[in-house]
Amino acid sequence: MTDVTQIVLAKRPVGDVTPDCFREEKATLPALNDGELLIVSHYLSLDPYMRPRMSELRSYVPPFEIDRPLTGGSVGEVVESSNPKFAKGDTVIGLLNWATHTVHDGKGLRKIDPTAAPLAANLGVLGMPSFTAWYGMKHICKPKAGETAFVSAATGAVGQVAGQLAKLAGAHVVGCAGDEQKCQWAVREAGYDACFNHRTERDYGAVLDKLCPKGIDSNFENVGGKIFHAAFARMNNFGRIAFCGAISEYQDAEPLAGPPKMFAIVQRRLTIQGFIVSDHNAMLPDFVAEVGGLLKSGKLKSRETIVDGLARAPAAFMGLLKGENFGKLIVKIG
């Protein structure tokens, strides 16, 4: 019998997520059944994909359930185990509740070495967002020298890695981000050739024409909406679009129409490929080898924001959807 603090979905948002969509509550966890584990959460990853899960969308993961805890990629420690695969004291990564403790059946849970890297890094630059960036760049965008790569949400958890990988591949790399400070970090630290502020630029087409004078060969799309439309209209022949997310559209109550002139897909022989990185977990070792190596050699930088305390997760998540975070957003729980 363990007392737990957890955050449940109080109601589904329509349009913007509001504080009353969440409810913090106390609960008492039952004794473990055979095969179950009790895990104490240390870090919780907050990611844009959670927004669609709050709605009843036909999506790649089932929606969160009303009055049940939200879940998210987390690092925690096993405090009690009735599962032969895990022992008390193991550090694990996987989907845990937005909670101080989670009872888990062990499925999809992975043991990690807590001494190999800061624990939070397993949720960021060594984790799912970075794996996402690596997969999309390596297997869809395939940037190369002489080409132009465009990355929206250039300093987000995914974008910051995507942009750096494109730069390492030799491409001219252009990004966009939500404030001047992020744009400066993108250029000075992450090596982007240019990054524009999508909150102050009025004409995305004009700024892309200026920053991508040879058009766009690959687009790593995290934002969707008008930024995607402007990039789509500037794709070169045989261009590749890795469609990873559409954060600008998640809060829209009414769906936005797609870009005009879809026939450009034919005229310019474009490929648009949507992907969810968990479909490609078999490639995790390749990712760890390549990106881990880049990190060790100092060729890859990362930036994260760590928020302290589970109670602040809802506000941090609402801020994430408005672009208020800088880099990977992680909640330190305990």
Next chain:
Amino acid sequence: MTDVTQIVLAKRPVGDVTPDCFREEKATLPALNDGELLIVSHYLSLDPYMRPRMSELRSYVPPFEIDRPLTGGSVGEVVESSNPKFAKGDTVIGLLNWATHTVHDGKGLRKIDPTAAPLAANLGVLGMPSFTAWYGMKHICKPKAGETAFVSAATGAVGQVAGQLAKLAGAHVVGCAGDEQKCQWAVREAGYDACFNHRTERDYGAVLDKLCPKGIDSNFENVGGKIFHAAFARMNNFGRIAFCGAISEYQDAEPLAGPPKMFAIVQRRLTIQGFIVSDHNAMLPDFVAEVGGLLKSGKLKSRETIVDGLARAPAAFMGLLKGENFGKLIVKIG
């Protein structure tokens, strides 16, 4: 000095192509320069992709020029040659003028055996449209047993082959066409499981829900517009869209917006790939081997409309854009 009758682009259409976009004229061809050929045209293929070429679009082929003859895939015979690669009497296939005769530099021209098949078949079921269907099905849609394939413009030159290839691959195949007679041919002759009339059906979503109860796994898209949007909304996880054409949009003066909820590309891990078959000419031998074999064994049917006389080409082309042809549309010139 050869007298020629030719049809030139008199003006660029805005919206619907009208008769005054064309002008038939007489001309006298100059003597051949070194490397040139004089070819008499036998058959001219009329294809939807010619419509974008009439406008000044950024496209995969340069636009037709005002006051110059339109061009199209044609079969003809060499009547005079200053090119060592071709001799008088050779039967050739390639882009020729909408004209009785064309002076050609030989580039992109290919000799064919005039006894292997009816000459016109080289423009249809053994030619570019069929190669297009084969490439899109084989390399993008990849239909298989248990899956549902949707083909728009199901009885067009491309669609009729695409649908039959999907059926041969074992898929449940659904099409749409512009009148009852075509729909009946699709089901009775080409083996479609179902084909709906997109002129009488008001609710494309509802009819697709009925005919594709398990959703759509691959979409061979020839039509674009609202039919594409309805199919897009019904794509299953890991669905493939071979984007081949968008005939419904070619006559629009104002570009249509793309489908809403583009984020479905991510959620359902869709791939949309535009293609132009001439990029893949290296695969022609594979196509000829496979589709030629199917034709010989009677496993592939084809339907064509042959219009007699160059003067009727403009009206036939305007009819093609309105879906008035049945199967591959070819003009017999001389």
